[in-house]
Amino acid sequence: MTNSNYDAIIIGAGHNGLVCASYLARSGRKVLVVEAAATAGGAAATREFAAGYKVSSGAHLLTQLNPKVASDLSLERHGLSLAARDLKTVALAEDGNHIVFDGARLAGVSAEDQAAYAAFYQQNLKFARVLNGFFSRRPPTLVDRSLGDTLSLLKLGWDIRSMGKEDMRDLLRVGLINIYDVANEHFDNELLKAAVSMDGVLGSHMGPRSPNTVYGYLYRRLGDFYGMKGPAVVAGGMGAVGAAFAAAAEAAGAEIRYNSAVVQVAMDNCKAVGVVLASGETINAPTVISNADPKTTLGKLVGYSQLDAGFSRRVHNYRARGVSAKLHLALDDLPRFTGLDSASAGDRLLLAPTMDYIELAFNHAKYGEYSTAPAMEINIPTVHDTSLAPPGKHVLSAVVQYAPYELKAGWDSGREAFKQIAIDTLEAYAPGISKLVTASELSSPRDLEAEFGMTGGHWHHGELSLDQALMMRPMPGATQYATPVDGLYLCGAGAHPGGGVMGLAGRNAAREVIRQEKAA
Numbered sequence: 001m002t003n004s005n006y007d008a009i010i011i012g013a014g015h016n017g018l019v020c021a022s023y024l025a026r027s028g029r030k031v032l033v034v035e036a037a038a039t040a041g042g043a044a045a046t047r048e049f050a051a052g053y054k055v056s057s058g059a060h061l062l063t064q065l066n067p068k069v070a071s072d073l074s075l076e077r078h079g080l081s082l083a084a085r086d087l088k089t090v091a092l093a094e095d096g097n098h099i100v101f102d103g104a105r106l107a108g109v110s111a112e113d114q115a116a117y118a119a120f121y122q123q124n125l126k127f128a129r130v131l132n133g134f135f136s137r138r139p140p141t142l143v144d145r146s147l148g149d150t151l152s153l154l155k156l157g158w159d160i161r162s163m164g165k166e167d168m169r170d171l172l173r174v175g176l177i178n179i180y181d182v183a184n185e186h187f188d189n190e191l192l193k194a195a196v197s198m199d200g201v202l203g204s205h206m207g208p209r210s211p212n213t214v215y216g217y218l219y220r221r222l223g224d225f226y227g228m229k230g231p232a233v234v235a236g237g238m239g240a241v242g243a244a245f246a247a248a249a250e251a252a253g254a255e256i257r258y259n260s261a262v263v264q265v266a267m268d269n270c271k272a273v274g275v276v277l278a279s280g281e282t283i284n285a286p287t288v289i290s291n292a293d294p295k296t297t298l299g300k301l302v303g304y305s306q307l308d309a310g311f312s313r314r315v316h317n318y319r320a321r322g323v324s325a326k327l328h329l330a331l332d333d334l335p336r337f338t339g340l341d342s343a344s345a346g347d348r349l350l351l352a353p354t355m356d357y358i359e360l361a362f363n364h365a366k367y368g369e370y371s372t373a374p375a376m377e378i379n380i381p382t383v384h385d386t387s388l389a390p391p392g393k394h395v396l397s398a399v400v401q402y403a404p405y406e407l408k409a410g411w412d413s414g415r416e417a418f419k420q421i422a423i424d425t426l427e428a429y430a431p432g433i434s435k436l437v438t439a440s441e442l443s444s445p446r447d448l449e450a451e452f453g454m455t456g457g458h459w460h461h462g463e464l465s466l467d468q469a470l471m472m473r474p475m476p477g478a479t480q481y482a483t484p485v486d487g488l489y490l491c492g493a494g495a496h497p498g499g500g501v502m503g504l505a506g507r508n509a510a511r512e513v514i515r516q517e518k519a520a
């Protein structure tokens with residue numbers, strides 16, 4: 001064992017690991033981050049996928065970065081720069097009669113739907129405010145509550161009550177139904193309903209009729225609460241976000257070692273005492289914090305044999321089946337979407353004509369098949385950032401659903417076929433796009449798992465459903481960042497509040513480590 005004088009070792013330099021490292025280093029602790037990959041940022045990454053063409057190979061839009069984290073860590077000073085902000089969302093119609101979302105304003109729908117959406121938006125802003133309060137704190141436990149937990153619950157109750165009777169009743173009611181019913185209650189236009197539904201299901205093993213999809217929708221509304229009228233495109237791709245977080249962590253005093261995969265959490269007498277690297281080196285520290293997902297951390301790096309039977313079963317049963325694939329196209333020219341001008345081609349484009357279309361696409365995934373008519377979230381970052389492709393050329397990045405992790409036919413044979421389906425689907429909305437494609441790739445959830453080390457290739461490191469969210473995230477026994485293994489904590493998307501490039505899981509985890517060490 002290398003005798004080190006680190007106070008804490010963080011497994012993984014994803015943005016949450018780096019946020020956690022920054023806050024701990026700023027508290028005076030000596031922190032080491034060990035990362036399996038050669039670069040920082042985890043699934044916030046930029047990669048060259050064809051000669052001269054770079055793309056954000058995991059997350060592609062900044063939708064909900066917590067402003068407190070961004071300002072605490074001075075991310076802009078550390079190199080974060082936006083190529084475009086407040087993107088509009090365009091719900092694509094095959095005939096060119098698109099709907100455009102610009103914050104609370106809609107174009108392309110009836111006056112009634114416009115008014116209904118404006119009211120819906122304002123109400124969801126109130127709900128997002130409540131969620132943000134709850135997301136910014138350690139979630140209380142349901143049993144053995146401390147004074148802090150009781151205060152946290154009281155604060156949540158107060159935040160909900162202060163919305164007023166009607167909103168309070170609505171929040172409690174919609175939390176229990178699905179986005180399909182909610183969209184039907186509020187709107188007439190089918191394309192509008194489908195676009196709203198997409199925000200409820202992106203990244204999740206769910207269709208619009210699945211329970212928990214309203215929670216997924218509200219989760220994405222945090223960006224609205226943070227003052228973003230729409231998502232942002234990061235200059236240099238999402239890898240630049242990772243680089244800025246790494247620079248912030250290093251400026252705070254943390255050390256980062258790349259190409260250093262952890263194969264085991266070193267244990268002594270049931271306590272975590274360090275990490276064992278793939279090279280065989282062991283580095284010790286009294287506190288180990290994992291940015292890897294809960295299944296990897298507890299099932300693989302600790303090992304089921306080290307956990308009690310009941311907790312082992314919970315880790316084993318934790319659901320993390322990714323259904324999002326990533327499509328990357330190198331394009332000879334900017335594609336022309338029917339009815340869309342070239343400036344709008346750089347907006348966030350949704351391809352999902354109706355809620356039933358999305359639900360049918362999801363049905364395939366339930367039976368281990370990919371969708372034959374997939375739904376997509378598309379972005380062409382080169383409209384805003386020409387550095388990602390040779391002059392005059394473009395890259396297209398799309399999240400394509402549904403692509404089940406467990407594909408019955410296997411991804412070796414399925415990858416090319418599903419990629420072709422995705423390109424053919426795009427062709428219906430952007431005639432001629434196929435002829436512009438000079439290189440292409442589709443990353444299945446299995447490929448995403450291999451590239452980013454996230455179990456199941458799951459967007460949130462595990463399904464964001466109410467039984468695995470809030471006070472239950474990721475699972476009873478590990479809900480407040482600490483795990484049943486003494487000295488071992490979680491700080492990634494698998495911990496409260498969940499995934500997306502947000503930074504709250506890393507910040508809350510650091511605060512909890514500091515709190516527990518003070519109390520010891």
Ligand SMILES: Cc1cc2nc3c(=O)[nH]c(=O)nc-3n(C[C@H](O)[C@H](O)[C@H](O)COP(=O)(O)OP(=O)(O)OC[C@H]3O[C@@H](n4cnc5c(N)ncnc54)[C@H](O)[C@@H]3O)c2cc1C
Nearest residue numbers: 012014015016036042043059060061262492493499500501
């Ligand atoms: C296809 C797809 C599209 C997405 N699109 C968006 C989007 O547009 N906007 C958005 O906000 N979010 C998006 N997300 C979600 C977002 O990428 C994740 O939720 C976020 O990256 C999680 O951050 P994290 O720091 O918790 O974990 P990660 O980013 O997963 O980082 C974990 C880090 O731990 C490292 N690690 C794992 N195991 C080990 C080990 N044994 N030893 C050492 N290091 C290890 C990994 O290499 C990685 O660097 C998307 C996700 C996917 C999969």
